[in-house]
Amino acid sequence: MGHIELRDIDEDDHDAVFEMMRDREAVAMAAFTADDPDDRAAFDAWLARNLANPTASTHVVTENGGFAGIAAAFSVGDDRELTYWIARNAWGRGVATAALRLLISHETERPLFARVAAHNAASVALLRRAGFTELSRDTGYAPGVGREVEEIVFALLPALE
Template identity: 65%
Template sequence: MAAHVELRDLGDDDLDAVFEMMRTPEAVDMAAFTAADPSDREAFDAWIARERAADGVRMHVVTENGGFAGTAALFTVDGDREVTFWIAHHAWGRGVASEALRLLISREPERPLFARAAASNTASLAVLAKAGFTEVSRTMSFAPALGREVEEITLTLAPVLE
């Protein structure tokens, strides 16, 4: 049976699951650009409170068959509208990320949209490519959780030309 994936607004009751998901060592290695100490709950709580209060940030929980499967969000950096997603390890490899991203971009009329991923994060890059994102640049950026420079790819989803 195919998974039923939905997005809903992030609520206070979701924060424990989000914290646990974002400190999974394998996921931190893939994401690269995370908190310096992913196990620091106080830092997580401060960060998530800032994000939830910021103008233009829309944070969603990804659900798979009604259960927590990750997060997806929209935000603005230097005037560019960006997407991000983080899928819980138990939901990897089943199309949950692809469907969550499809739902997220269908809710955002602004184009172009941007996304960023570590060059080594081939799974996320494949999800972004499947959604129509294309690479626009590569830079070396410091990844706090890894403590080193990592190649970061910026991608864009351009407007559909009519």
């Protein structure tokens, strides 16, 4: 693993994010994705909504200065959630672990929630290692796999005093 950082996303990153989020293996792992990962207009509209959201904090994950993924936090009602997507060329080297730790350090609100497809064993393990606790499971339609998928809701709870 190289040097991992989070930086603000800029317009020059949009193509890399789009290409990363079209990777078929990654789409299947994430499961709860865009209906059509190849639809650039839908992607651009989704990204514009997220970047305009005043509660969202969207970052590019870099490894040694190069693009390695995205990580973000946003509000859903009164809850604060986080999400991340790591480019396949950065899988298996601790990039996601480092990026998640950085994001958690920026996001001080607790509880902090995360959702993951139950079949995404790497993400499930990552969240558990980072101190997240499983809260619930539910099943919903996942466009990334074209069928119902179990989703796990995790929370990083406040530290006990």
